[in-house]
Amino acid sequence: MGQHDIEVILMRQLAGHLVVPVLVVNLGMDIVYYNEAAEEILGLRFAETGKLSTAEAREHFLVLDADGSAIPPKAGPIYSAMRDKHAHTRDIVLQRVSDGRQQAMQAVAFPLLAQGDRELGTVCMLWVKP
Amino acid sequence: MYALGEALKVLPWGTRGSIATPGPARQRYGGNTSCVEILGDEGTLLVLDAGTGVRPLGESLPKNLKRVDILLTHLHMDHIQGLGFFSALYDPEMAVHIWGPTCPTQSLSQRLTRYLSPPLFPVRLPDLPCQLTLHELPGDVTEIGEFRVSASLISHPGSTLGYRIESASSVVAYLPDHEPALGQGRVPDEPEWTSGFDLAEGADLLLHDCQYTESEYIDRVGWGHSTFGQSLDFAKLCGVQHLMAFHHDPSREDDALEGHVRDAVERFEPSFRVSIGAEGTAETLRS
Numbered sequence: 353m354g355q356h357d358i359e360v361i362l363m364r365q366l367a368g369h370l371v372v373p374v375l376v377v378n379l380g381m382d383i384v385y386y387n388e389a390a391e392e393i394l395g396l397r398f399a400e401t402g403k404l405s406t407a408e409a410r411e412h413f414l415v416l417d418a419d420g421s422a423i424p425p426k427a428g429p430i431y432s433a434m435r436d437k438h439a440h441t442r443d444i445v446l447q448r449v450s451d452g453r454q455q456a457m458q459a460v461a462f463p464l465l466a467q468g469d470r471e472l473g474t475v476c477m478l479w480v481k482p
Numbered sequence: 483m484y485a486l487g488e489a490l491k492v493l494p495w496g497t498r499g500s501i502a503t504p505g506p507a508r509q510r511y512g513g514n515t516s517c518v519e520i521l522g523d524e525g526t527l528l529v530l531d532a533g534t535g536v537r538p539l540g541e542s543l544p545k546n547l548k549r550v551d552i553l554l555t556h557l558h559m560d561h562i563q564g565l566g567f568f569s570a571l572y573d574p575e576m577a578v579h580i581w582g583p584t585c586p587t588q589s590l591s592q593r594l595t596r597y598l599s600p601p602l603f604p605v606r607l608p609d610l611p612c613q614l615t616l617h618e619l620p621g622d623v624t625e626i627g628e629f630r631v632s633a634s635l636i637s638h639p640g641s642t643l644g645y646r647i648e649s650a651s652s653v654v655a656y657l658p659d660h661e662p663a664l665g666q667g668r669v670p671d672e673p674e675w676t677s678g679f680d681l682a683e684g685a686d687l688l689l690h691d692c693q694y695t696e697s698e699y700i701d702r703v704g705w706g707h708s709t710f711g712q713s714l715d716f717a718k719l720c721g722v723q724h725l726m727a728f729h730h731d732p733s734r735e736d737d738a739l740e741g742h743v744r745d746a747v748e749r750f751e752p753s754f755r756v757s758i759g760a761e762g763t764a765e766t767l768r769s
Contacts, residue, residue, distance in 0.1 A: 354674065354680060355673060355674050355675075355676060355677075355678075355679040355680040356674055356675060357634075357635070358634070358635045358636055358637055358677050359635070361637070361675055361676070361677050362637065362664070362665070362677075364675060365664060365665030365666065366665070368665065369665070466635075467583075467584050467585065467586050467635070467641055468584045468618070468619075468620055468621070
């Protein structure tokens with residue numbers, strides 16, 4: 353099992369101490385870590401699921417537009433931040449598959465660009481709307 | 483000093499962290515700052531860091547040596563302070579390759595020149611007589627003579643590398659400034675989430691930061707160093723054969739150093755060998 357880059361490890365450490373829901377996503381669009389605040393929103397526990405591929409994530413939650421239509425992964429802020437190498441934000445509705453619960457939030461994604469021109473993935477923070 | 487045909491030899495010339503601390507209370511383990519010589523059985527010579535220990539190392543270089551590679555973990559003073567006093571840099575016949583961490587704003591040359599230039603030092607880096615080549619890491623695995631060298635960024639303030647050096651028969655890992663417990667207060671038990679794991683996995687010899695006691699660490703979280711206990715946990719996770727305690731705190735006298743390591747070993751009961759890095763005490767690794 354390969355070790356994550358130090359920037360990803362430190363990002364997880366930081367996210368683990370924040371109260372804002374945070375997803376850490378690798379270049380393959382796998383969610384390699386989500387913190388406790390995100391666990392509540394997603395209805396999942398990282399200790400139980402570990403890394404989630406895009407397909408696995410879709411079994412647990414859907415990312416929708418404000419009008420209820422699905423946002424394709426490549427149109428979402430996580431992929432856009434990775435592609436454009438700068439931050440993206442978008443209002444989304446996150447719907448849990450298990451109970452259909454919907455939560456409106458603002459997703460803010462920024463790319464993890466490391467020294468030595470290394471692109472490591474994206475971090476997405478979720479700001480729950482009142 | 484060495485005959486070809488011997489196995490890989492690891493010889494610390496400086497084991498102290500932070501600042502050189504000469505004196506009678508530190509004679510057994512030494513007061514020079516980080517510097518380790520690695521000599522392969524085909525004669526390839528690597529110098530790990532250029533703390534004050536690199537000056538006496540320079541005096542012992544084989545007369546017929548034509549190339550030396552200096553692998554810097556980072557540019558804190560205790561790891562580069564001896565550089566200007568390393569004799570190889572003043573030999574026009576010597577090819578000197580300095581490897582060090584990359585930085586987004588300045589080249590390695592620019593950053594080293596901040597120290598190797600007036601007023602801090604009389605000689606400018608570009609004016610050194612040797613045949614100097616600088617390399618920035620991390621990058622692909624590098625072949626240096628008979629060694630395969632891997633470098634990765636590790637948990638320590640600023641851009642800091644750890645090294646994994648592989649010969650045909652042995653693996654040495656060098657992480658003298660490393661805080662894998664940062665953020666958790668303990669070394670994670672998941673290899674993929676542990677800084678430095680890939681470098682140290684299965685190493686025959688791991689030279690690792692053991693600067694603090696547990697009580698000292700409480701007030702120094704984030705300074706980039708480990709306790710003896712954390713280093714033992716890290717070594718266990720990585721499955722190493724031998725942990726050499728390194729980067730001794732400047733305040734630690736020899737008797738106290740031995741006491742702290744002995745206490746930690748008694749508590750953790752490691753299944754691998756543990757030793758205290760000592761200037762001039764070589765470790766020979768054989769297949």
